[in-house]
Amino acid sequence: MSEVTPRLNALLAPSPGRRFSLALPSIWLWRLASVAVAFLIWEVLGRSPISLALPPASEVAVAFGEMLAKGEMWAAYANSLPPLLTGLAIIIVGGVVIGVSVALARTAEWFLLPVLIIFQTAPVSAIIPLVTYAYGIGDASKIVAIMILGLPLVALNSYKGIQATPPSLIAMSESFLASRFDTIRYVILPSASGMIFAGLRLGVSGAFIGIVLAELLITPTGIGDLITYNRAIARYDKMFAAIVSIIALSAVVLALLQAVETRLFRANARALP
Template sequence: MWELAGRADISIAFPPFSKVAVAFVSMLFNGEFTAAYADSLPPLLIGLCITIIGGVIIGVSIGLVRSTEWFIMPLLIIFQTAPVSALIPMLTYIYGISDTAKVVAIVILGMPLVALNSYKGIQATSPSLLEMAKSFRASWFDTILFVILPSAQKMIFAGLRLGVSGAFIGIVLAELLITPTGIGDLITYNRFVAHYDKMFATIVSILAVAGLTLGGMSKLEDLLFPSEKNE
């Protein structure tokens, strides 16, 4: 369908699929992708680590310690529903053109999702399971480790997937807006010089990387917790 639309000359900016595929392969081997991803991946990975670890810790702790709820929850909800991306242009003014700006962009777009889902997962632990643990006099630690966390696992993983897709939005947005480096720059540059096949190839590559990452996470979840697979 894409091929036909491209061939039909709707717009010169919409190249046919075959041209994009050729551009994709050539960019893969001539080092353009390698260079761009070398710029983008390190901040992405750092941002992801902070997002995941920080998000789960925040979510789990507010789920367990109710007294922190009133303070953090409204913030998380604001960050989840509001178009926080509006803040990203400002990051340049704080951090300048640096990897820090990218990392911060990733974290503010990804972490609230992870934290909120972890929190919901903890909240949703079935009361009868908790009563069971209580009736068997399980310690607080054991209850968390063997009852609450396993039962929240599905929600936490769903949150991780949301967080990762938020993180990808963060890095792309940051690179498109503020730091003319990496994958975002490759897109912007090719648009300015009207190499639309290359631009599309780059976009496809980032969509593919995001898709593969998320698919890999689902696989990993199935691998780690096979019992939950067919529910």
């Protein structure tokens, strides 16, 4: 029998069998509810006299609309998006290629693995001021910042995913006289795809952190500038609108990535015990 699986709270309380039939509203209703609750809390906090620099959510929403209508937002993103997308492309392609090479070629592993581990774990954002200092206010410093913060995460996860291929699967493939290439193509990469995508998510998140940091630190352009400028002139509603926009954009990109993964690999089909 498939186990009756109530959650732990149902176990902690005396659990009648009847309770399992309780139908729950769909996930989207809950998301809506949780957005509404968060909005409400922000609104209340904003209206309470905590700080002038914390405007209520409704004012931020209005400012957001205004910035969209007047084109401020578009102008900022016209500056931020090209380096962001370039950087993302570089870390996705480059990161996977480096990760796969490090996993499959021993010399590459010996030479690059420690560096990747250091860059993944250490607070490498400390180097970003130097990057902006070196590359100036152009797109190059943004792209380099994205690479420093994102690429090691992608590469290291790809590496780990390939390392985690069950040896029995590789032995199976070799026992059927598959070529090295076939084994990589049909066994190793599909097996590693979950970890690789996990790495892409981390990398995308790192990329956003990197570009915002670069734009905040020195490059007076793009979305970072929109935040800094509006803070300087005390238009806190606009400042928060800009912050919300970049966080929302990162969520959208991550959701797209998730959709691609589901489309390509049907995540549930991968999970063999």
